[in-house]
Amino acid sequence: MIVDSIDNLRDALDEAAESCDAIITSGGVSMGKWDIVRRIMEEEGDVRFWRIMMRPGGPPLFGSWNGKPIFGLPGNPVSSHIVFTVLVAPWMSKSMGSDEASGPRLANRVRVLMEESLKGAPGKLCMRRISIRQEGDVMVGSTRTHQGSGNIHSMVAHNALSLLPPDTDCDKGETIDALWLC
Secondary structure, eight states: OOOSOHHHHHHHHHHHHHHOSOEEEESOOSSSTTOHHHHHHHHHSEEEEEOOSEESOOOOEEEEETTEEEEEEOSSHHHHHHHIIIIIHHHHHHHTTOOTTTSOOSEEEEEEEESSOBOOBTTBEEOOEEEEEEETTEEEEEOOSOOOTTOTHHHHHOSEEEOBOTTOOBOTTOEEEEEEEO
């Protein structure tokens, strides 16, 4: 853990860049006064992107620090987990030479019949936590808990993420794409 200090963070990032293949941080990438990972990256690093159109997990950062790739994950636990699953893990797998089609992965894309409606997100890919179960030839999805990005229990209670396109809600009985977490 790094104290909220630009100097301490710089020292930690420099040390990580010397001894690691990639750097992953959690927290400090949003828009607040104390979001110093984003601030130091904008001032001294090389930011390739910051913020993406997904919910939860919208403020991740990717770039490089002293030539090493750096992923800045959001501080909320669910957001951080989802960003790692959909962005960081596939990048790591590919950079280690894994074949995307046959190599190991953290999730499989599937089609799911939803038992209840899901609210999407305006202008963003919406990844609600859902539970998938097999019923005959059909995969059925449902939600079990509150969906807030700080609700870590929602990750334990569910085994998948909806993939609702931007500006799209799901009605009960609709079939949607989902990531079934392995």
